[in-house]
Amino acid sequence: MNGAPFLRRLIALIRKESRQMLRDRSNLLVGLLLPMGLILLFGYGLSFDVTDAPVAMVLEDNSAVAREAVSGIEGSPYMVPVRVGTMAEAEAMLRSGKVDAIVRVPVDFARRQGQGDARVQLILNGLDTTMATSLEAYVNGAIGTVVQRRMDRGGVVGAGVGNVVLVQRIWFNEAGDSTWYLVPGLVVLIMTLVGAFLTSMLIAREWERGTLEALFVTPVRPLELVLAKIAPYLVVGLIDLAMCIVAARVLFNVPIRGSLLVILAASLLYLIVSLLMGLFISGITRNQFAASQMALLVSFMPALMLSGFVFDLRNVPLVVRIVSQLVPATHFVGVVKTLFLAGTDWAMVLRNGAIMLGYSLVLLTLTWRTLRKRLD
Amino acid sequence: MIDAPPSVVIEGLRKTFSGPDGKPFDAVAGISLSIRPGTLTAFVGPDGAGKTTLMRMMAGLLRPDGGKLSVLGIDLLVDPQSVQNRISYMPQRFGLYEDLSVQENLDLYADLHGVPPAVRAERFSRLLAMTDLASFTQRPAGKLSGGMKQKLGLACTLVRVPDLLLLDEPSVGVDPLSRRDLWRIIEQLIEAEGLSVIASTAYMDEAQRCDQVFVLNRGALLAEGTPAALTARADGLTYVVTPDADVPARDLQARLIDAPGLVVDAVPSGGQVRFIRQPACDDARLKELLHGCDAQPREAELEDAFMLLLHEHEGPAREASVPPPLAAGRADGPIPGDDGAPVILVRDLVRRFGDFTAVANTSFDVRRGEIFGLLGPNGAGKTTTFRMLCGLLPASSGELRVAGVNLRTARAAARARIGYVAQKFSLYSNLTVRENLDFFGGAYGLRGKRRQDRVREIIRQFDLDPSAPSGNLPLGYKQRLAMAAGLLHEPEILFLDEPTSGIDPLARRAFWRTITALSQAGVTIVVTTHFMEEAEYCDRVAIQDAGRLLALGTPREVRARSGTAAGHMNEAFIAIVEQARAAEGHARVAA
Amino acid sequence: MERLVASLAQILALCRKEIIALLKDPANRVILAAPIMIQSMxxxxxxxxxxxxVPYAVLDQSRSAASTAFLARLDGTGVFEREATLASPGQIAEVIEDGKVLLAISIPADFATRLAAGREAPLQVILDGRNSTTAGAAAGYVAAVTMAFNKARGAASPITVERRAWFNPNLDSRWQIMPAMIATLSMLQTLLLAALSIAREREQGTFDQLLVTPLTPLQILVGKAVPAIMVGVMQSTLVLLVVRFWFQIPMAGSPWLLYLGLLGFTGASVGIGMSISALSLNMQQAMLHTFLVIMPLTLLSGLLTPVRNMPDVLRIATYANPLRFGVDLVRRVYLEGAGLGDVVFDFLPMVAVAGVTLPLAAWLFRNRLA
Known part of the structure; x- marks a missing residue:
């Protein structure tokens, strides 16, 4: 008796929600076109990696020794040296953003080198610390290589003492390519966007337009309303997910080292969490403007800022780290990056999966309650 | 039948809300009643009577704060879902999904109610035929006219035969034709399917059709009984008076209604004035008030009884809230600034939307100081005409002069000379009365001291509370505020779009009293309305349908033109529109 | 002249109404202030x-004085925190995969003997590359420690690189991000406010009432744009106060120039918002369209990733992005103390955007409202 009417009503409601979604093109713009744009942007447009940074070279000491010392910069794939005559000129260029750093070899370089106390000055633009920090490492590296080479040839102070050299290996992302971590992170961003932002208006809109009153006085059950509202956006989310995975693999050559099936399952789970989050917000605010603001504030911003997607959680103060653990996206970011780049770490998948499942059950109950058929 | 258990039993039912001022008030204050099954029952009462709250409680949407409530023998406090499975409910504002088509809306509700496909085809075709929506099944609900939406809402609630049908003011904002159709559908269903119906309404002619009527006011039940039994309460108090030949009926009506000690209520009708005298009124003083005109007794109607009950219950408190007539009313003499030229001139006005002609070749004039009524069914083109007159919509062709300014070339200049009161309350509801008036004063170019003076003056005239948030005002006061905003800049012409839609009879009387005073002060009034009896207040009316102008003239001329025997304006209107539609049909058949 | 005054008075009435309507509702005041404050924190x-x-794990197969000295130096930095001491190479995968450590250092058994023999002693560093930025930074730290270690042993680089960072001596990334937020954070709501301004009136039915007044479309536009700009500048001020007094980031430039820049930036944002408003049929569309626009504007602003790293097509597209120049201008005035002459090229694109979008919105009003 109970099963068949439930399904029939659910299907009727899903049909209704799907039609409404499809009739307003702006839904599809945000649901499908924006994710596509983001994928391309993240894949091609954005990169944290420093390449071809212009660096002003001021060789006040133009001796062969001095030129040799900074020769590594010329060979570096990260920097493009620009020879500048005077320090004043170089400073002007740094100020106007024409170069990102100045490498200055002082007049007494060769003399002091003889004394084993040679100095090279590096001036960075602190406006962009990311760039500055990277350049510092590259310049150090470039000069270090030269010194190393010279020591290998022998005849320099300190030879024969024995030194430590680093053999560096970056796991999961050998090339250190930021696209590799941005693109999996994008899955999180898009799932949150489609889930929370688009659905945040669904219940609020019905309240604002007064469509719920008549709907309530029918045999319809609150759970059916919740499930029906989720369904069409779940499909949109899955299409986005497929786009992300295909783009990651085909366009950006990001490896998928874990099980594809597990990636899909985890994403589905997170998608449900964020859909329910959006619906819940919609149900409690009953106002589209407030709902969309709140959705941005409690789901989208934390997913961007606190999930470890862009900013490493290891760097943040303890309080922020504790808050970040409350954000569902944090648990998904951990899983999805590992699944893409490292492999299927079952312990992590199960732990984070359980947390997300917990969230979805709690949110389902809460959303259900916001739709209990009452006007007061 | 007599032995069947009641469909609704209410005992000491109470519902309390917190008011706009933060204080709690009883929307429903201890009502007890029971309703027999298989009957058509009406709840009547002014705004704030508690009709909607009662309906919502019966539908299980609001939880009572006290008392007992059972519907179809089921206690609503225990099991609202079982009740909701068996009843159908049409809220005041039926929330159609405007982006879904007519058919899709119907399908949704049929699916939710579990109407089997076999039954469905027959049921749909019947509902669509009854509602005249058969040719619009693919149209999005949002693109239907107000009357069609309401009919579709009714169709959606009637996709299956419920054990009880609840209708909350089904005919608000619906024109007389659609209103008649709506009730025909309901009556057909009662006859064919033995439906039990409970409807709330502000129209007495609708209550008249019911088996049982409950009169509510301020959450209390004032009276109950059959329409005949209720009407009997007004027996012997109802009269009709014919004014002197050169006096408009509305002037006499205004004089009568301004004497609440003697007269309970007065309305113009068919060139005469129908009124109810106070039971304890002094005959000599009444005669004096009538200026010697002869008052004939007439048969009491349900509306008379209703007005009487309300006045008894409200006492003098309500009287005080009627706005005082505007200052400096013009009693006699020429209208200020009248040079005889029409203040609105419309020649061959046409408006097309794509290949649809909303207004076809319409011509009319409005003279200075006239009250001009624009009547027509929903979707007749009257809103389009109205919007063109106000400069909200450019005309496709034709000539349009308002206050001597050509609207096609100097819209902004014309707008400074007109006032506009929109159909729905359309001031800023989160601003206070004063803030709204300050803004509109500023927008109309009033500055500094002059604006302060005008705002103060208009607040006084309309008896408004300057610091009240306008969104929380009762409907009648919202109406006043909207008028006040439209009159701040002392316009020559005031446009009112269905100003009385959804407003109870008491507030309507007060509203028209203000209008007649304005007209006496020389303001030209253009008004649209669905209440045909209100056309009686107009000097001239125009009836539009399907974009064409069907009739133009004084109410008396229009009634004569309809060919119906004197009667109400309502019947005249329906007759004119139907004759025109029939002629159109013939022409199409002939072609 | 009289007509101009009259016209301005009408606009002023509209501005006043907009501001009262916006700030009257306590919920609105919260919405305008709280998200901004929370986000700046x-x-x-x-x-x-x-x-x-930097949590790290160590696999010390050398167990020598040299390896202990090296690790002591690492721990002495205060940055490296030893989370695990491993017994076999097989354990490295485990600690890195579950994210417990950012890197593992593996010291081979012959580390001390090679050093003693005056040869190169390779030291393996295994980094978690799931976040390549963090990994890169950590690698830099290890390299610096190694260099210092070598130098102390008298072995390494005779060349010292002396670093000086302009405008942000400690290269604190908060200095980079927070001043930029003065422009960025206010943008979302300013844009949204402008985008909703007409859509809301349309949805609530008040628009007709506004249109029957003698206000012209241009007056309505200005009357709605000015309050939105004011709100934007006010929100920027809130962030500015947080940046200056809570995070104590010293301000080098002139507040006047900063505000002039913010005005230009907010004007451009509002112009975009008003154009969205004219194109949206209801509030929902206005919100979705705003979001559709704001995502690329933020991502392509150079806020997170340098504009220079973008492909040419996108880089050219960023000239239409007021946020790019707003961020640049605010950063340079705030941290660098740049003068008007230095930032004039930031003004031009913003003023151009405002100059195109505001008239466009007015044109759209006139032609879509008819």
């Missing part, structure tokens, strides 16, 4: 690329 504390804690 969030960005201040959470948005950092600086590594302050």
């Amino acid at each position: 969030l960005f201040g504390y959470a948005a950092t690329f600086d590594l302050k804690h």
